[in-house]
Amino acid sequence: MAERTTREIYLGEGSGTGSGSQHLYVNVGPAHPAMHGIIRILAELDGETVVKADVEIGYLHRAFEKECEGGPYNNAIPYTDRLNYVSPLINNFGYTSCVEKLLGIDATERCQYIRVIMSEISRICDHLTCIGASAMELGAFTVFLYMIKAREYLWELVEDVTGARLTISYARVGGVKADLPEGFALKLCKAFKETRQVLEEVHKLLTGNRIFMDRLVGVGVLSREDTVAYAITGPMLRAAGVPYDVRRAQPYWAYDRVEFEVPTGRNGDNYDRYLVRMVEMEQSMRIVEQALDAIPGGPINVDFQGKPMDPATYVDLGKQGKTEGLLLIPITLSPNLEGLERPVHHRVNVSDKRVVLPPKEEAYGSIEGLMNHFMLIMEGNGIRPPRGAAYFPVEGANGELGFYVVSDGTDRPYRVRCRPPCFPPMAALHRMIEGGMVADVVPTFGSVNMIGGELDR
Amino acid sequence: MDGQVILARLTAAFGGRILETHDYRGDHSAMVDRSAVLDVLEFCRDDPALRFDVLMDLTAVDYLKYPGREFGPRFEVVYHLYSLPCNHRVRLQVRVEEDEAHVPSAVGLWPIANWFEREVWDMFGIRFDGHPDLRRLLMYEEFEGHPLRKDYPVNKRQPLIGPRI
Numbered sequence: 338m339a340e341r342t343t344r345e346i347y348l349g350e351g352s353g354t355g356s357g358s359q360h361l362y363v364n365v366g367p368a369h370p371a372m373h374g375i376i377r378i379l380a381e382l383d384g385e386t387v388v389k390a391d392v393e394i395g396y397l398h399r400a401f402e403k404e405c406e407g408g409p410y411n412n413a414i415p416y417t418d419r420l421n422y423v424s425p426l427i428n429n430f431g432y433t434s435c436v437e438k439l440l441g442i443d444a445t446e447r448c449q450y451i452r453v454i455m456s457e458i459s460r461i462c463d464h465l466t467c468i469g470a471s472a473m474e475l476g477a478f479t480v481f482l483y484m485i486k487a488r489e490y491l492w493e494l495v496e497d498v499t500g501a502r503l504t505i506s507y508a509r510v511g512g513v514k515a516d517l518p519e520g521f522a523l524k525l526c527k528a529f530k531e532t533r534q535v536l537e538e539v540h541k542l543l544t545g546n547r548i549f550m551d552r553l554v555g556v557g558v559l560s561r562e563d564t565v566a567y568a569i570t571g572p573m574l575r576a577a578g579v580p581y582d583v584r585r586a587q588p589y590w591a592y593d594r595v596e597f598e599v600p601t602g603r604n605g606d607n608y609d610r611y612l613v614r615m616v617e618m619e620q621s622m623r624i625v626e627q628a629l630d631a632i633p634g635g636p637i638n639v640d641f642q643g644k645p646m647d648p649a650t651y652v653d654l655g656k657q658g659k660t661e662g663l664l665l666i667p668i669t670l671s672p673n674l675e676g677l678e679r680p681v682h683h684r685v686n687v688s689d690k691r692v693v694l695p696p697k698e699e700a701y702g703s704i705e706g707l708m709n710h711f712m713l714i715m716e717g718n719g720i721r722p723p724r725g726a727a728y729f730p731v732e733g734a735n736g737e738l739g740f741y742v743v744s745d746g747t748d749r750p751y752r753v754r755c756r757p758p759c760f761p762p763m764a765a766l767h768r769m770i771e772g773g774m775v776a777d778v779v780p781t782f783g784s785v786n787m788i789g790g791e792l793d794r
Numbered sequence: 795m796d797g798q799v800i801l802a803r804l805t806a807a808f809g810g811r812i813l814e815t816h817d818y819r820g821d822h823s824a825m826v827d828r829s830a831v832l833d834v835l836e837f838c839r840d841d842p843a844l845r846f847d848v849l850m851d852l853t854a855v856d857y858l859k860y861p862g863r864e865f866g867p868r869f870e871v872v873y874h875l876y877s878l879p880c881n882h883r884v885r886l887q888v889r890v891e892e893d894e895a896h897v898p899s900a901v902g903l904w905p906i907a908n909w910f911e912r913e914v915w916d917m918f919g920i921r922f923d924g925h926p927d928l929r930r931l932l933m934y935e936e937f938e939g940h941p942l943r944k945d946y947p948v949n950k951r952q953p954l955i956g957p958r959i
Contacts (some may be wrong), residue, residue, distance in 0.1 A: 395932035402917075403941055403948070438819050565878065568848050568906040579878060586881050724861075725818045728851075728874055728885065739851055741872065745860050756851040756874070764909035793932055 360388060365778060367396050373470060374789020378766075378778065385774050390767040394792055401794035405753035409719045410436050410510055413753060418504045420755060420791040423466050424459035424734045426495070428791070429508035432753075434589065435729035435740035436510045439722040440692060448512050448685045449590040450632040455507070456590075456731070457621040457628075458495060461532065462488050463734030463786070464572075464614040464621075471611070471783030472543060475552050480539050487535040490528035497524065510720055511693040512686030522629055529622050536618060544612070553608035557769040557781030564605060567765040571736025571758055572613045573785070577605030583732040595627040607784040692720050719748035733758045735786050757791040795882050797822030800844060804884075807837055813889075823885035831871075831888050832898045838875055838884065839903055846875035846884065849900065852910035854918045858944040868892040869920055873900075896921035917942035 365378040375396035381389040401420065405413040417432045418425040430452045437444060444452070469484030492502050497518050499505035507514050543549045559569070564577040574581055582599045584592040600616035602609025682696040690709050699706025712718050722744040730739040736758035743752040762785040769785075770778050801815040804824050811830035816823055826834050838846040851874040857863040867889035876883050888897055899922035900907035911922040912931040919940035922928060930937065936955050939946050 395930075395934070398932045400941060403946075407948075441819060563905075565847055566905050568850055568904065570848075581878055587883075726821070726823075726855075727819045728821055728883075730850075737850065739874070741851065741853065741874070743855055751860060752855045754851070754853045754855075754872075756853075760909065761906050764906055 358383070363775070367393075372782070373787055374792065376763075376787065376789065376792075378770075378782075380770070380775065380778065382775055385776070387770050387773055387775055387778065390770050390778075392763060392766050394763060397789040397793040399790075399794065401755065402753055405750055407749070409716075409748045410722075410750055411720065413750065414508060415504065415506045417755075418506055420757070420794065421463070421733065421735075421738075421788045422503055422790050423788060424456075424463040425503060425505050426455045426459040426499075426507060427731060427733050427738060428755075429505065430456060430590075431729065431731040431733070431738050432740050432742075432755075433508040433510045434731065435727055435742045436720070436722065436750075437687075438727040438729050439725060439742055439744050440510070440689075440720070442511060442687050442689055442692060444512060444590070445685060445687055446591075446633050447516075448687075450628050451513055451517060451685060452508075453591045453595070453628045454517075454625050454632075455495070455498065457625045458491050460621045460734045461618045462491050462495075464618050465491075465532075465535075467734075467783070467786040468539070468543075468611060468614055471780060472539075472549070474779050474783055475549065477543065477549065480542055483535045483538055487532040490531045494521070494524055494528050497521065509686070509693065511689060516685050525625065525629065529626070532618070532622065536615065540615065544615070550608060552777070552780055553606065553611060553784075555604070555606050555608075556773060556777045557607045557610075557784055559605050559765060559769050561605060563765065563768060567768075568761040569736065569765060570761070571733065572610055572617065573605075573762055574736065575600060576602035576609035576613045578603055583730050583737055587730070589729075589731060591628060591631075592624075594631060595624045597621075597624050607780050610784040717748060721746060721748050730756075735759045735762075735788070738791075755791065755794060757794065759785060759787050759792050763787055763792055795843065795880055797882065797884065800882060800884050803841070803843065804834065804837075807841075808834060821885055822883070823887055825887050825889065828888050828890065828897060831886070832900065832903070834886060835873065835875075835900055835903055838886075843880075844877065844884075845879050846877045848876040848878060849904040849906055849910070850874040850876045850883075852900070852907060852914065854914045854920055854942075856918060856942065856944045869895060869918060871897050871914065871920060890920060895919060896923050898923050899925040901925055916940065919943065 361382045363380045363382055365380055366372040367375045367377045377393040379391040379393065380387050401416050404416055413432060414429060417428040420428045465484040465488045469481040473481035495505065496502050498521065499507040499514065559577060561577045561579060564574050565579065570581060578601050580599045580601045585599050597620045600613050600620070602613050686693040694713055695706040695709045700710040713720065724744055724746045726741065726743040728739055728741045730737050737756065738758050739756035741754040741756070742750050745751040766782065766785060769781050797817060801822055801824055805812050805815060808830055811827045813825040813827055838844050853872050855870045855872060856868060857866065857870060858868055869890040869892065871888045871890060873886040874883065875886065890897060897920060899911055901911065901924070908927070909931060911925055912929060914920050915922065915928050916930040916933050917940055934955060936953050938952060939950065
């Protein structure tokens with residue numbers, strides 16, 4: 338670590354004790370370019386050394402937990418997108434898996450693999466953003482551009498699957514919104530090729546780079562004991578030498594059927610966190626490739642025979658009582674519902690009519706389907722897990738992301754608690770920056786990868 | 795370690811101060827008497843067979859409008875513990891009455907309890923005895939009420955605050 342310098346600040350006549358130096362209070366944030374969200378660090382400086390720091394959060398509080406209580410179970414899914422807006426898919430799946438646990442149902446095999454694939458893609462996006470932004474703050478703008486380029490390829494994949502880049506709302510209780518689109522594997526191959534190339538370039542640019550290492554090695558250290566005592570999980574815990582990963586320790590979805598390494602560091606400093614994240618991206622790609630090989634159900638070809646018919650005509654016919662043979666006639670679905678056709682629907686959703694909306698052909702084309710649809714949509718009906726509570730942890734990009742849902746037997750969650758993975762590191766941030774230089778606040782804060790959305794909820 | 799064994803061990807060590815235990819959907823929980831909560835937490839952390847070294851989560855639930863619990867103790871503080879060496883979890887729950895909404899603070903056991911407890915105080919108005927710095931965490935100081943309480947009026951207007959001079 339560089340030698341610390343202490344400089345006296347001239348504060349004018351009559352200030353303080355006269356000849357001695359005085360501590361200076363500096364507000365880092367709430368609105369500061371190096372603050373990834375809105376957060377305030379009130380730092381007490383002695384020269385350039387941070388003597389004491391008080392971290393203040395809550396600027397992005399949107400009452401997530403309160404809002405979830407206000408609507409049916411599926412209504413909380415769009416809110417979970419906004420928790421971690423760099424890897425929203427993991428939040429989606431975490432929440433729905435928790436509700437599924439409450440209901441006592443398991444997602445279908447194919448759906449579990451889809452969740453694994455999409456979660457890992459999100460994890461790569463998250464790590465790319467974290468390292469890119471941290472490197473940019475240290476002056477390596479090229480790395481940021483490269484990593485955002487790679488993220489762009491991955492976000493295109495996400496867009497292909499979910500229809501949106503960020504506010505994806507892809508998960509449903511009991512399944513996912515739609516199946517993987519055609520040609521997904523091919524696009525994934527291309528995106529991963531690009532990502533691997535970017536990672537290789539970044540390795541050459543950063544790993545072993547004198548300037549980069551000088552800023553990161555030995556900076557922001559948190560000992561193994563402190564990391565555990567502060568309940569920090571994810572890359573930061575692994576960088577401190579504890580190989581804890583929910584995917585490995587308590588496997589969920591299809592994680593027990595794929596092979597991957599859990600990288601660990603030794604020193605728990607910013608450089609180890611950087612290395613752990615770099616390796617994890619490689620491992621995530623490995624998981625996705627294995628999952629894609631193992632995913633049950635081959636290519637999906639939906640081929641309708643006969644004359645298509647639009648839903649309005651269908652409903653009219655139904656009103657006239659001409660329902661005989663209606664189910665046999667295929668109907669045209671809006672292109673927005675691609676991937677939701679009947680054959681696909683059964684593959685990615687559980688066959689539990691109390692939980693999953695029927696395929697749209699059935700909702701538009703048969704009275705049973707329509708009733709099933711309304712039974713789930715009407716207020717006071719919908720998904721009604723039995724009374725009780727469940728906690729479901731998943732490995733988010735920053736650590737353990739847990740949802741604790743309490744049900745009172747109605748169609749609205751009684752209480753939704755999200756255990757945000759970047760909350761504990763933020764609580765420990767003052768420990769990491771106190772005693773260091775004020776310039777080291779920025780890389781340390783970058784290594785925490787704070788996501789305001791999930792921190793403040 | 796199996797969840798049932800954890801619960802049995804807790805019951806054996808604390809007897810009547812563990813009010814009830816249950817296992818729902820694979821989550822093992824124990825209802826702990828408020829006077830025993832620090833002892834139980836410390837036992838969980840230091841017992842060589844349990845070794846719960848991570849306070850994974852600390853939150854609360856307001857049972858004011860929960861069917862069948864309208865008259866019972868209003869709040870429940872929920873601790874989720876995880877053990878890194880043994881790879882097992884347990885949930886501890888503590889019931890708290892509204893008119894004496896306070897629980898002993900766990901800051902002495904785990905430093906992360908500091909922020910978790912500040913959040914619970916902020917959101918539910920449950921005090922933690924012995925907490926070194928019980929300020930609001932997510933809301934601002936001038937905020938009136940505790941928003942995650944079930945009787946908090948959602949449309950309530952809060953005082954606007956300008957920049958502090």
